[in-house]
Amino acid sequence: MPLRSTSSAYLRHAGDLVGNPGQQAAYDSRGHCVVLAGPGSGKTKTLVLKLARILAEDVRAPRGVACITYSQECARELTRRLEALGLRDAPNLFVGTVHGFCLRHILMPYARLAGLAVPYPLSLATTRQTDSAFKQVAERLLGAGQPYKAHDMGKYRRIHLDRHAPDWESDPDLARITEGYEAALRRGGLIDFDDLVIFGNRLVSDHDWVLPAIQARWPVLAVDEYQDLGVPLHRIVERLAFEGGVRLFAVGDADQSVYGFAGADGALLLELAQRDDVEAVQLQLNYRSAGRIIRASELALGEARGYQPHDPRRQAVIEFTERPGGLEDQAAYVVERLIPAALAAKPGRALGDIAILYRAASVGDVFADSLTAAGYDYIRVDNAAPYKKVGLTSWIEDCAAWCAGGWRTGRPQLAGLISRWIGFRSGRPSELESRRMARALTSFLSGHRADEGAAAPFVSAIRRTLVDPLTANDRSLADQREQVRRMSEALAEGGKLEGLDLKSLGGRDGSPTHINLLTLHSAKGCEYDVVIMVGMDMGAMPWRRETEDELRESRRLFYVGLTRARDAVHMLYSGWIPGRYGAQRLGRSPFVEELEERLAAAEE
Numbered sequence: 001m002p003l004r005s006t007s008s009a010y011l012r013h014a015g016d017l018v019g020n021p022g023q024q025a026a027y028d029s030r031g032h033c034v035v036l037a038g039p040g041s042g043k044t045k046t047l048v049l050k051l052a053r054i055l056a057e058d059v060r061a062p063r064g065v066a067c068i069t070y071s072q073e074c075a076r077e078l079t080r081r082l083e084a085l086g087l088r089d090a091p092n093l094f095v096g097t098v099h100g101f102c103l104r105h106i107l108m109p110y111a112r113l114a115g116l117a118v119p120y121p122l123s124l125a126t127t128r129q130t131d132s133a134f135k136q137v138a139e140r141l142l143g144a145g146q147p148y149k150a151h152d153m154g155k156y157r158r159i160h161l162d163r164h165a166p167d168w169e170s171d172p173d174l175a176r177i178t179e180g181y182e183a184a185l186r187r188g189g190l191i192d193f194d195d196l197v198i199f200g201n202r203l204v205s206d207h208d209w210v211l212p213a214i215q216a217r218w219p220v221l222a223v224d225e226y227q228d229l230g231v232p233l234h235r236i237v238e239r240l241a242f243e244g245g246v247r248l249f250a251v252g253d254a255d256q257s258v259y260g261f262a263g264a265d266g267a268l269l270l271e272l273a274q275r276d277d278v279e280a281v282q283l284q285l286n287y288r289s290a291g292r293i294i295r296a297s298e299l300a301l302g303e304a305r306g307y308q309p310h311d312p313r314r315q316a317v318i319e320f321t322e323r324p325g326g327l328e329d330q331a332a333y334v335v336e337r338l339i340p341a342a343l344a345a346k347p348g349r350a351l352g353d354i355a356i357l358y359r360a361a362s363v364g365d366v367f368a369d370s371l372t373a374a375g376y377d378y379i380r381v382d383n384a385a386p387y388k389k390v391g392l393t394s395w396i397e398d399c400a401a402w403c404a405g406g407w408r409t410g411r412p413q414l415a416g417l418i419s420r421w422i423g424f425r426s427g428r429p430s431e432l433e434s435r436r437m438a439r440a441l442t443s444f445l446s447g448h449r450a451d452e453g454a455a456a457p458f459v460s461a462i463r464r465t466l467v468d469p470l471t472a473n474d475r476s477l478a479d480q481r482e483q484v485r486r487m488s489e490a491l492a493e494g495g496k497l498e499g500l501d502l503k504s505l506g507g508r509d510g511s512p513t514h515i516n517l518l519t520l521h522s523a524k525g526c527e528y529d530v531v532i533m534v535g536m537d538m539g540a541m542p543w544r545r546e547t548e549d550e551l552r553e554s555r556r557l558f559y560v561g562l563t564r565a566r567d568a569v570h571m572l573y574s575g576w577i578p579g580r581y582g583a584q585r586l587g588r589s590p591f592v593e594e595l596e597e598r599l600a601a602a603e604e
């Protein structure tokens with residue numbers, strides 16, 4: 001089976017960039033390039049076309065291009081867009097998360113050679129193992145009821161990279177918890193996700209010989225959503241690009257930086273763009289949203305960015321609605337009024353063009369119940385989802401989509417599923433092994449094509465036949481194996497997804513017949529005709545007692561929500577929120593308050 005990582009289809013689409021000087025400049029760039037741009041400005045589109053061009057014109061196999069991003073969802077979106085251009089994962093095209101890149105292409109090939117003090121073979125702890133190690137260590141050191149959460153430690157580890165620097169002790173409790181936690185994992189022969197990046201950084205920082213080795217394999221590194229990266233990744237990128245000769249193409253928007261709580265810092269992107277040896281490109285045109293939504297989003301952000309609509313004639317709806325009966329009241333309004341009205345407003349609009357966005361996953365429960373009661377199908381993406389989106393669970397969903405009719409339209413493409421499948425195997429498989437894996441998957445999928453059928457037996461079968469034999473002996477896939485197990489559990493009798501059919505499992509990533517129900521964080525990178533932001537009350541947006549930095553991040557999250565919309569935004573609130581001691585009236589979100597006032601003043 002030929003693995004293709006070049007295609008000329010990009011030439012047809014490159015014509016779209018001609019009228020946009022920023023996009024064209026990025027597409028034509030020869031050295032390091034950073035694209036800084038607002039929402040809907042075509043950053044991802046430009047990135048994908050640029051990758052296709054580099055693969056066709058600049059880089060010869062077996063040298064290749066690595067394209068990394070922060071979350072599995074963004075990686076999957078990139079894969080999908082590359083497939084639309086006829087490109088797919090191949091030995092010389094890596095598309096994946098930063099963690100996947102650090103594991104497969106930095107630590108696995110070089111950690112042992114460099115004598116890095118990590119346990120071998122590289123074994124990734126499951127979420128259950130990391131949660132339990134954190135709890136045990138924190139309680140042993142500070143007693144039951146200690147105030148720290150695992151993500152406090154995670155952020156501390158990502159920000160304080162040098163254990164010998166004086167600021168390592170800036171929070172002595174977190175420093176001790178981190179040291180105890182890492183020691184506990186090492187005793188079990190394990191590393192965790194943060195270790196992948198922390199050790200990756202140590203490897204490229206302390207061992208000069210690794211740089212030319214990586215450059216020889218990956219002469220080009222592309223990074224999407226750069227504002228989501230934290231310090232360790234930024235250091236890896238700087239070292240590879242500016243000392244290792246790897247050519248960098250990065251895109252991002254500091255205004256959409258919403259992972260500060262996890263150590264991300266939008267300022268790192270701006271720092272990168274200011275370097276003399278980097279060509280910085282700005283994109284001002286927004287293709288997604290109507291002009292009124294663009295103006296409203298700048299008012300919400302409190303910054304005039306000067307973004308312009310691609311089509312100034314498009315009209316938009318922006319509505320503010322109080323539903324005093326709490327979230328249930330808001331849910332009833334959405335189901336009875338907003339959804340039918342949104343469908344009626346534009347011919348051809350489908351449920352998949354509507355998204356309900358909220359801050360906390362618990363809000364999603366209320367809306368999920370109301371939608372179910374009203375007979376609407378939905379796709380839910382948030383922390384309350386029964387399993388995490390990791391490489392293997394996303395791949396199984398895509399296999400389900402192929403079996404449930406995707407094979408007719410080539411969406412997703414079989415060859416892409418095969419390349420991803422082979423990519424899960426650690427090390428580089430021989431030609432013979434690749435062919436064997438391709439044959440096994442093709443025969444499995446062909447034998448499971450069915451327009452109707454339940455997802456549970458499909459997932460059991462793919463586990464038994466393919467996934468379990470692969471993951472049983474590869475400890476670097478332990479967490480992914482755990483998430484696949486959770487997927488099965490959710491589909492089994494009594495599970496949260498009991499009765500789900502194959503098509504819906506495949507369509508969980510976006511389908512015209514399902515309303516999208518997701519947290520504001522999960523909505524990043526997505527676009528919908530109609531965005532309904534619910535629970536926009538003080539105490540949730542922002543949370544109570546936020547610091548200045550946290551408030552700024554909440555505002556950016558609010559901005560991310562607004563900027564997902566093409567045609568309409570609805571803001572719903574009650575003026576009160578449920579609390580431990582009953583409901584509390586704190587008023588609607590100050591962001592909503594400000595936005596309504598500023599918009600009215602601007603439109604007077």
Ligand SMILES: Nc1ncnc2c1ncn2[C@@H]1O[C@H](COP(=O)(O)OP(=O)(O)OP(=O)(O)O)[C@@H](O)[C@H]1O
Nearest residue numbers: 016017038039040041042043044045287288525526
């Ligand atoms: N030159 C262009 N001509 C026509 N449509 C375009 C062009 N560039 C981008 N688009 C369209 O604009 C929309 C937004 O593009 P894209 O998703 O790449 O933006 P983005 O900058 O990555 O957005 P965000 O940061 O909000 O996720 C897409 O529907 C895309 O197809």
